[in-house]
Amino acid sequence: MIIEELTVTAFQQHTRIVGCDKTRRAICIDPGDDSESIGRAIEQHGLELQAIVCTHAHLDHIGGVAALKRLKPDAKVLIHQADEWIYEGLPEQPSWIGIPRSQWAALGFNFEPPPRIDQYLQDGQIYKLGELEFTIIHCPGHTPGHVVLFERKERKVFVGDVLFAGSVGRTDLPGGSTEQLLDSIMKKLLPLGDDVTVYSGHGPLTTIGEERRGNPFLTGALSIGGGAKFQKVCLGEYSASWWPQTTLFQFFPKLTLFRVGDGRLSLPICSSVMTLLRFEVVV
Numbered sequence: 632m633i634i635e636e637l638t639v640t641a642f643q644q645h646t647r648i649v650g651c652d653k654t655r656r657a658i659c660i661d662p663g664d665d666s667e668s669i670g671r672a673i674e675q676h677g678l679e680l681q682a683i684v685c686t687h688a689h690l691d692h693i694g695g696v697a698a699l700k701r702l703k704p705d706a707k708v709l710i711h712q713a714d715e716w717i718y719e720g721l722p723e724q725p726s727w728i729g730i731p732r733s734q735w736a737a738l739g740f741n742f743e744p745p746p747r748i749d750q751y752l753q754d755g756q757i758y759k760l761g762e763l764e765f766t767i768i769h770c771p772g773h774t775p776g777h778v779v780l781f782e783r784k785e786r787k788v789f790v791g792d793v794l795f796a797g798s799v800g801r802t803d804l805p806g807g808s809t810e811q812l813l814d815s816i817m818k819k820l821l822p823l824g825d826d827v828t829v830y831s832g833h834g835p836l837t838t839i840g841e842e843r844r845g846n847p848f849l850t851g852a853l854s855i856g857g858g859a860k861f862q863k864v865c866l867g868e869y870s871a872s873w874w875p876q877t878t879l880f881q882f883f884p885k886l887t888l889f890r891v892g893d894g895r896l897s898l899p900i901c902s903s904v905m906t907l908l909r910f911e912v913v914v
C-alpha cells in the first residue's frame with residue numbers, strides 16, 4: 632500500500648493519497664486544501680486517482696475537493712449521505728466555528744460550493760482499490776455521516792476525526808453527539824484489533840491497542856457524567872494534540888480545570904500544538 636501524506640490547512644489536517652502498488656490505482660482521503668500539491672504527488676507516484684473519499688464534511692477535510700476534482704475530473708466524489716448537508720454547507724462552515732466573515736479571505740476560507748457527490752458511502756460496503764479492499768464503517772458522533780476506511784489485510788484504518796492519539800473527536804459542532812461518538816469507538820473501532828494502525832486526521836499515528844489501553848476517554852480514567860465518583864483525577868502528562876479543553880469540557884461540563892506545568896494551551900478550534908500538558912481535573 633502506498634501512503635503519501637500532506638498536512639494542510641490552518642488545522643494541520645492530514646490529507647492522504649492511498650494507492651495500490653500493483654495496479655497504481657489510488658484514492659485521496661480528505662483533500663482539505665492545496666490540491667496542486669496533491670495532484671503533483673499523485674503524478675510523482677504514477678498513480679491514477681479513482682476517487683476522492685471524504686471521511687466527513689468538515690471544511691478542513693473537504694476544502695480541496697472542488698480544485699482536486701477539476702484537476703482529476705474522472706475521480707468520483709464519495710461521502711456518506713448523512714453528511715451531505717454539511718458538505719453542501721461548506722461556504723458557510725467558517726461561521727459555525729465562530730470565525731468572523733471579515734477574516735475568511737485571509738484564512739483561505741472563501742469556499743466555493745463543492746462539486747456534486749457521485750456516490751454515497753454505505754456502512755459495511757467493501758470499496759475496492761486495485762488489490763486493496765476497504766471496509767467502510769459508519770462511525771457517527773463527530774458528524775452524523777462520519778465513516779472510517781479499514782483495510783483488513785494491511786491492518787490499517789483511516790479514521791478522520793473519530794479517534795486521535797490520546798483524544799477523541801469533538802462533538803460540539805452541528806450534528807455532533809458524544810454518546811454516538813463513544814459508541815462508534817467502543818463498538819466499531821476497538822473490535823478491529825489492537826494491532827491495527829490508526830491514521831487520524833490530525834496528530835500522530837497510533838494503534839487501536841495503544842488507545843484502548845491509554846486513551847483517557849476510553850479507559851475510564853474519564854467516565855461520562857452520572858455521579859462523578861471521583862474527587863480528583865490527575866491525568867498526568869496528557870497529550871494535548873487535539874482540542875484538550877473542548878473535549879474535556881464536553882465530557883465534564885462542570886469540571887474545574889487547572890493547568891499545571893508550563894505547556895501552552897491550544898487554540899479552541901483545533902491545534903497543531905503537540906505540547907504535553909499536565910492537567911489536574913477536579914469534579
Ligand SMILES: [Zn+2]
Pocket residue numbers: 687689773792
Ligand atoms: Zn472534523
Ligand SMILES: [Zn+2]
Pocket residue numbers: 642644689691692792832833
Ligand atoms: Zn478535522
